[in-house]
Amino acid sequence: MENNSIFIEKLRSSGLRPTKQRIKICKLLFDRKKTFHFTINDLSKILKNEISKKISLATIYNTVHSFKKKGYLKEISVNKDKSYFDTNTSNHHHFLDINTNELIDLKNEDVHNIKIKKRIPGKKINSIEVLVKIENSN
Amino acid sequence: MENNSIFIEKLRSSGLRPTKQRIKICKLLFDRKKTFHFTINDLSKILKNEISKKISLATIYNTVHSFKKKGYLKEISVNKDKSYFDTNTSNHHHFLDINTNELIDLKNEDVHNIKIKKRIPGKKINSIEVLVKIENSN
DNA sequence: TTCTAATTTATAATGATTCTAAAGTAGTGT
DNA sequence: ACACTACTTTAGAATCATTATAAATTAGAA
Incomplete structure (x- = not known):
């Protein structure tokens, strides 16, 4: 629970309630040294493997979009059928x-x-x- | 029917039968001075207005994709929900x-x-x- | 004209994303 | 601790663009 406090603060400060799901996704996305490029599909697969209680696909979409809106993620479209998010x-x-x-x-x-x-x-x-x-x- | 001969030749030379639909789309796309940027949706709207007998949406997709495959069109993706074709x-x-x-x-x-x-x-x-x-x- | 393969067509199927509305949860005030 | 309200999550339905299907049509060759 230690490292989470950073993410809890980050979420709170941007008006997002620090829910279990958001904290988990924060850790997965932002607790790394190198930047991370992913599709929603990638993220949903990783979460499916890493986590005990499943996070609904709708929540993954919601979370990624609110993170994008808050400026924590950038969206990059390199071709029609692949849209990446970039940390x-x-x-x-x-x-x-x-x-x-x-x-x-x-x-x-x-x-x-x-x-x-x-x-x-x-x-x-x-x-x-x-x-x-x-x-x-x- | 005069100008069409160029397009008929172009189509034939790349192994595409010069059908009414393809010739019409050729004229619309390639009979211009400036380059033309369009989405499938744009193209389908223009065709709907300009033409007496409707061209099926499936044909528009097929034609644009075969033109792309033959190198007559380039696809450009600038954001997730807009994919343009470029003449x-x-x-x-x-x-x-x-x-x-x-x-x-x-x-x-x-x-x-x-x-x-x-x-x-x-x-x-x-x-x-x-x-x-x-x-x-x- | 006749034949065959290519093409067009309407419609169905797909798949990613968004919507919906019901259930659950966080944060506030008591 | 409790209750309240707004926010969030969720499963599943709805939507939208694109692709697949399979029957009807057409182009080109014989």
């Missing part, structure tokens, strides 16, 4: 391994300054996202 | 207007050379895609 919410880019469908973080600093020469009148740039598709070099 | 199949980037959800082409030349400083062992780069999200500058 790294900072500004950054991605590798997508087209052989394995794995998503790998690419730090902002690892992409040499991107300059966009074209401008759209009346519009300003909100963000620039780079997706580097990689494949086996065999 | 510009060359290597290029995009603006996404987050106010209107409109997709705008961004030529390769309009993005200053992108250098990726990180490499993944055993993998080579397949493509680099930049998505520039823009919004009203008001």
